[in-house]
Amino acid sequence: MAAKMRCGECGNRDLERRNMKGLMKTPWKDFPTVHLTKDLELWHCPKCGNTPYEGHDPERVDEAVEASIRDQASQFIDIIRSKADLSMEELARRIGISREYMSGIRSQKRTPSFTIWNVLKAIATDPKAMIERFDPDLDPAGSNLLLRA
Amino acid sequence: MAQTAKYPLDDVKALVEEYLAGNRRAAVFSAPPSSVKRVARVFVCDEGEAAKLIMRGILKLDDESFSRAFVQWEMVVDEYGLESFMGHNWYVKLAIVEEDGGRVLDEISFHPLDKPMKVADGRVLGVTWAADKPNK
Numbered sequence: 001m002a003a004k005m006r007c008g009e010c011g012n013r014d015l016e017r018r019n020m021k022g023l024m025k026t027p028w029k030d031f032p033t034v035h036l037t038k039d040l041e042l043w044h045c046p047k048c049g050n051t052p053y054e055g056h057d058p059e060r061v062d063e064a065v066e067a068s069i070r071d072q073a074s075q076f077i078d079i080i081r082s083k084a085d086l087s088m089e090e091l092a093r094r095i096g097i098s099r100e101y102m103s104g105i106r107s108q109k110r111t112p113s114f115t116i117w118n119v120l121k122a123i124a125t126d127p128k129a130m131i132e133r134f135d136p137d138l139d140p141a142g143s144n145l146l147l148r149a
Numbered sequence: 150m151a152q153t154a155k156y157p158l159d160d161v162k163a164l165v166e167e168y169l170a171g172n173r174r175a176a177v178f179s180a181p182p183s184s185v186k187r188v189a190r191v192f193v194c195d196e197g198e199a200a201k202l203i204m205r206g207i208l209k210l211d212d213e214s215f216s217r218a219f220v221q222w223e224m225v226v227d228e229y230g231l232e233s234f235m236g237h238n239w240y241v242k243l244a245i246v247e248e249d250g251g252r253v254l255d256e257i258s259f260h261p262l263d264k265p266m267k268v269a270d271g272r273v274l275g276v277t278w279a280a281d282k283p284n285k
Binding site: 004006028051055 | 200
């Protein structure tokens with residue numbers, strides 16, 4: 001498929017279609033970087049690496065990035081629950097969010113904030129060790145980890 | 150003799166209005182790191198919202214915002230300086246390209262000024278966003 005536009009960074013007209021899954025890392029809202037783990041085909045300039053957008057591409061990028069965030073967060077939850085042997089309710093209690101919100105993230109119906117996504121990612125790196133740091137019963141005055149210094 | 154824009158603003162704004170009305174074929178963003186992605190960083194928003202903000206910004210352009218027209222990659226592009234839009238001064242570069250018998254707005258650059266910019270009526274627009282860096 002031939003591109004009708006030229007690359008706005010280098011002027012190259014020989015653009016190619018490329019699936020950016022696994023290739024695109026982009027800031028998105030308050031996420032410093034999101035790794036795209038969903039299929040998304042965009043124009044790509046082989047000369048300079050730019051991805052020129054057609055008019056609907058900003059919204060397509062948003063959909064794919066948001067789906068990637070949800071997918072990753074859901075996987076973090078599964079990893080944590082299986083390795084630390086935690087119920088959804090207990091995990092939610094530990095990190096200071098409602099069970100319903102946690103369930104929504106797990107089922108990919110809710111998009112977590114960067115803070116929640118980052119906490120889930122941190123725990124998922126070593127669930128048994130990391131989850132011990134998240135026990136509100138040990139610190140009633142600061143029971144929400146996310147508010148702790 | 151002062152330069153004039155290659156692409157009449159009425160034509161540019163007509164394509165913008167089409168885009169905002171839902172016809173996404175009315176525009177392209179051929180350099181997202183210099184437009185959509187930079188606006189998204191400034192306002193910490195998603196790229197769809199950034200694209201719409203860019204279009205609303207273009208609607209604010211007037212003849213006094215024009216800076217110069219020049220040839221880039223065998224086509225003429227128009228440069229503008231947009232003053233005090235959403236709290237900042239912006240560099241805008243655009244063109245209208247013919248495609249399949251129709252016309253498309255190529256929104257090439259829309260980002261906070263990296264350096265002061267002189268516009269048609271002699272004003273020099275200053276840099277208002279020092280923290281922004283190109284997002285490649």
